Amino acid sequence: MTELADPVAWLILLPLFWATGAFLLGPGRGAGLAIAGTAVQCALTFVLAGELLAHGSRSHAVGGWGAPLGIDLGVDGLAAVMLLLTQMAGLPLLLFARGYFRPDDAAARHFWPLAGFLLAGLNALFLSADLFNLYVTLELVGLAAVGLVAAGGGAGQIAAALRYLFATLVGSGMYLLGVALVYGAYGTVSIAPLAPLVDAGAPAAVRIAAALMLAGLMLKTALFPFHYWLPPAHGGAPAPVSALLSALVVKASFYLILRLWLGPFAPLADAVAWLPALLGSAAILWGSWRAIRAARLKMLVAWSTVAQLGYLFLIFPLLGPDAGSGNTALQAGGMQVVAHGLAKAAMFTAAGVLIHVTGRDDVAGVAGIADRLPVTLFAFALAGVTLMGLPPSGGFLAKWLLIDAALAQGQWGLVAVIVAGGLLAAAYVFRVLRQAFMVPPQGERRHPAQHASPLLEWTAFALAAASVLLGLRGMELLRLLAVGSGT
């Protein structure tokens, strides 16, 4: 393959091009450009995944200048899975956004360019192979995401964006200080050469660096108790933005935690592996409880994100002790990232349609919606099936693999949390469904003229269906995940 046609470089360049184009063209034609660009990115990702399955992981020296002088990009199974999720969730979400924003909407002017910069930042993050480049991409993703939260322009949204901005800046600042300490100790920031240098007897500066970097990234992933910024930011933004943030952005910093944990910091991390699992368990219980109690529909979905992110952190104590079940735990993590990404994108878009049609943002407002918006409600329910972990969904596969790994290592506490989390998820999903099938109080029948466009309804449905059908195509995804991980 020639240098110029390498999908690795184009996955970063293409969204940068269409983001700039969308800014110049304005929301109408810019939207078309964005959707066309993302469709090409989808195709490129499939080509890349096929290459990886055939030839294994590889790297790409940008512009022909390799490290240490230039920037090296690398792609392995884990990165490819994240790229697939980003493109596969991104395309339906952009289609949804095209139907969601009216052309004269102020938010639409900023949405298309910012969404492009967000996707470029995410793709660059998944492809980066050195710690400093990862810092820059983290900031790119963070700033684009903050801009998207603020795009609506209301006082509540600006305040949520500022709160999110400060959280994300402190998070990446801690990460940067960690990078500085690592460079001071070893004189390199490339991940692959670092891994053999760090061992259990690493100097204190490196331990502090690891703690700073992981804590900063946990803040950005909104792990309990750092979740305070997430519900207002995700619950207050326009529906396509909430979906992009909940499905993709928080997964980026989790991906980086996993990279560091499995790579350079593996010898240091095992001693404290119970800590993320403990915080993850607290996140599942507290997030689910707040989702059950939430008054507004989008807050319910946002709190559910806090809970579902908790599952990702349950895998850490299972990764180290035993190679076989450790690999199962890693597969569970990868599957949960993809399943939750698709399901949460579906749930936020479906919630957006419900709010758009009923004109109310509280959970009680969906009363009687079942006979008016059956497709949207079905999408919401299917996404709920994945979150609860019912077969044959991707969420079921993730939780099944996780329970399998936990049982193999006798971690009964984790099994109890996983099962309890599924039941709590059922409680908040059925809270919405029950309301939707109820007859609305007499005299409260709202303007029945308002209907959602089929584009909105069916993109939400497609995302939800993908999250369920993922369970049936799970083996392919797990095979891709294993590329380059040495197992």
Next chain:
Amino acid sequence: MTTGLVFAVAGAILFSMGVAGVILLAHLLRRILAFNLMGSGAFLVLVGLAQRAGIADPVPQAMVLTGIVVAVAATALALALARRLHALTGAYTLPEARDD
């Protein structure tokens, strides 16, 4: 104590002060300034620690330049958001979050 270490320790202190400021202060402008203090602290550590036998290493200096560009962009975004919030609410502090 070498000069590099002095820079690094000063950077660590500045960074801690910056983090405390971003978390504890209420006024948005002060928080944005605290964020810049935090960034400068991290840059000092990056440049200070990476001296080998008194000779400066060019790689972290290039990193710091990149970091400054990022910090300027983040500061500009934060200032724009703070101005917008002031125009809408008349205050330079964040209102209570509604998270239910």
